[in-house]
Amino acid sequence: MEEKLYTRKPLTIGQKVERIRMFKGIKQEYLASKLGISQPQVSKIEQQEEIEEALLKQIADILGVTPDVIKSFDEDKIMQVINHQYNIYNNEIKDNATNNFVFNPIEKIAELYERLLASEREKNELLKR
Structure with a gap:
């Protein structure tokens, strides 16, 4: 067949x-x-x-x-980019060479910002006392 x-x-x-x-x-x-x-x-x-x-x-x-x-213009390439961006937004960033997950820099920035806010809150509490 x-x-x-x-x-x-x-x-x-x-x-x-x-x-x-x-x-x-x-x-x-x-x-x-x-x-x-x-x-x-x-x-x-x-x-x-x-x-x-x-x-x-x-x-x-x-x-x-x-x-x-x-x-x-190549629709297949566009779909690859869209899929890659979809994976990024769903925290599924992969290193294509090794197929290993890598960190999301936006998450790291958000994490650092949250720690900074917590530190500032602690400082404010100490100043109030």
Whole structure:
């Protein structure tokens, strides 16, 4: 029995624009207003295989990225970053080289701050006496 592997078609430039726009939480209407076009025209742009370089530069500026970021956008890499950030926020930071858990610097800062507060409270109590 022959096993078929699912391979995803590469995203078109228009689809990459759409994904970046969505990741940034920007609506088509906003992009349209900044470009001076209608929302349906933005929708058509996001369906195109290629986008003219000047228009791509305008879109990139509005999205806060470079045209190269749009051209080289890779959804799989983005998902890896998102998963990594999810792990950080859930205190599951791993050192990818050794797969060992490492400390979370934010937790250490919070811990030091709490100790500082406790020390200040102690000082205040001593001064009150």
